[in-house]
Amino acid sequence: MKIKLAFPIENIRASFLVAEKIYRSLISIILASLIARTYGPAEYGLLAFITTNLALASIFLSLGLEGPLLRQLSLKDRINHLNSFLEIKIAACLFATLISLMCWPLIQPSEHFLYLLLLLYIPFTCLELFEVELLSNNQQMSLAKIKIFCCSFIAIVKAVIIFHQLPLNLLLITYAAEPCITNACIFMLAKKNRNRKLISLPFLSSFKSIITESMPLWVSALGIAAYTRVDQIIIARSLGEQQLGIYVAATQIISFFNFIPVALYNSHAASFLSLQKNNEKISNEKFVALFIKFNKAALASSIFILLCADSIINLAYGEKFQASALILKTLTISNFFVFMGVAHSLWILSNQKPLVRLYGTIATAILSITLNLLLTPHFGLVSAAIVASLAQSFAAFFANYIWAKESFILQIKSLGIK
Template sequence: MRKILANIGWIFFDKIFRMAIGMLVSLWIARYLGPAEFGVLNYATLFPTILAAFAGFGLTNTLMVEFVSNNGNPLEQRRLLQTGLFIKLLAGCLMYGLSCCLNYILNRDNPQLFFLINVTGLILILQSSDIIDTYFQSQTKAKLSVVVKLISFGLASIIRVYALLTKQGILFLALINIAEMVIVYGLIVGIYQNRIAKIASNFRQAISYELIGQLLRISWPIMITEFFVFVYMKVDQFMIESLSTDKELGLYGAALRLSETWYFIAIAINTSFYPKIAESWSVNKEKFYKQYQELINVLTYISIALAIFVSLFSHQLIDLLYGADYEHAAIILSVHIWAGVFVFTGVGTNNLMIIKNLQKFVLIKTIAGAFINVYLNYLLIPEFGALGASIATLIAYGLQAYVLNLFFKPARTVFNLQSKSFINFLTLQRPMTVKIS
């Protein structure tokens, strides 16, 4: 238990520290650029990530489960890591090439945006370092990757401040983001090689077509699901850019900075507690579900408390942090923050869906959520701009992450866990701490 709390403590420290410093620098950038240019930078950063799911191939969640199930077999864990890294590197290179092609077709007449997107698209290759980060988290060694991220983030933040003080342009700011990822990649690979094993050691023997096929068979539904998760989480920004204005996109981006910045809490709690909860699955199902209910309770209480607070003080927060130019972002924020309730409970039940072999159902309901979101955005954005996108997002998240679980019998257990957590909050039941014995 002490090891788990230390692990979650390091993840929280990393996220809170980076959130605090990153928020200050991001606010400075938003004020410096103004809503219109801030919208352009957001769009350039967002564009290549539409292919991120295919570059990641759904391996992060799959390998978390595999690393945990092979805790007593370090050689197999190393083999899984090497194979996963190979798959993600190859897929990342292919997706970066595709991103450049799509960018040429759509944005070749806008040289600045075209170059910005090609620079930010390198994230598709660099995200492969997530495999090593996932391994460290599965072994409750989050401290190792946290130190790497803090060093990289600190250096990048100093350069961002320099860029703002010397009035550098958007391209310079985009290059800093990629430089940060390059530093993370180099350091995290170096730490793994010094502390655990040489990645290149027996690399050819570790890469087998059988293991690649096994991982891809498990992961492909997750990969497609993650793509449609991106669609229903990020398509609103693409549609604002095409159906409204850069200024509306900048306002929406400002609201999202404050709304989505809290999602790390759900990820940190879930990632740290899940490995120990999972140990009860094959031994004691009753204990497993009791612990899982407690986990969902904690996530629900935290997310609703955050939503209430941010909704009540959205105008004050926007005015204080962004200034008068962004005043219309307050109503956008007060609506969008409630989507986080369904994000928190969705993150909490992701691993349960995998362990119950419900990946295909998750894929189907995610596709449904994506189409609902696109349709609602198409109806609401022309009339209400970024506020319409927030309303569409809230409805789509609620349907996808919660309501649709009711209509598929094997997933009804998940629906019941979520419903009970909502009822516990409404009836003022004391939130329970997740106890791992």
């Protein structure tokens, strides 16, 4: 006789991912607070500027492969699917490394250290795909343990550097090393669970179909990076690193709450990507229910941030960062639409409509870059926060009226608007 669990096994597995996201977010906030208090707004801004460049490099090298791979691994012939994606990723990393080495003489001496970090980071991005495979194999618990262990180890190293006030470059090395170590550990776990070879070059029979599906997602990811990071680059160049430190202190708090939509996404991805489209009515009802769940979580977190912004900034960063409180309150609007955008991305992947995200993010990137160039140098940090909120609302909601009216209608229903 089978025993029926009080909670679905999917929810139990998802709880490990939620716990891991909460833990890593807490560690990130604690370390950000220590760095800001120890080094001050200016150096905190410099650190934020360089880590932003590392994040952009990571997005550039992602190639948009994660979503399509998760969908493909739900089908037969899992080994060959993974091999095809991995070979494309390896080829892209080799090409990026070659181009980077060719551009080395053109880089200013002051930026050589950052460039060297990027070169060392590139090879390990190939291993990111194995995280997707572990998720598809329902190994959320093992994945969470690896990430928590790596995060804890690097956090201890960072804490030692901070407490001894060692040079900032050492901190930069740890920020670049953490994803490398994590990806390597995930790879070792995936290899341990396999009885077959991971790679059997050459195997590019699926190249065309993979590129067709992933490239729009990749371009859209670059667009998202543009409209979420361009404000920091413009602030650093026009207002200085100290002002960037004030601004990033607020965005760091907002980013802390992003573990909620990410965890919700991971817990629902497998079921929604395999959702049968035979009954459109049932499918739409499930998406409306999903959007409502995301909206409730977004509203709760946004209200909490708005009411506690001053206390949060004072507790986390101290008096030198009090100007960040107003920025944080302004960014609560963008927080709501971040949740909505993550939920909408599941609709895009489930319906295999990557061009929807492509058009929306390109338009949003153009809007964000234009407004930031026009407003931020003249009106300061608050204008940058307003532009960020406008960009998120357009990308997650208003753009769907143009390019994804089906999803837009479902979003309207989830908001209770008839």
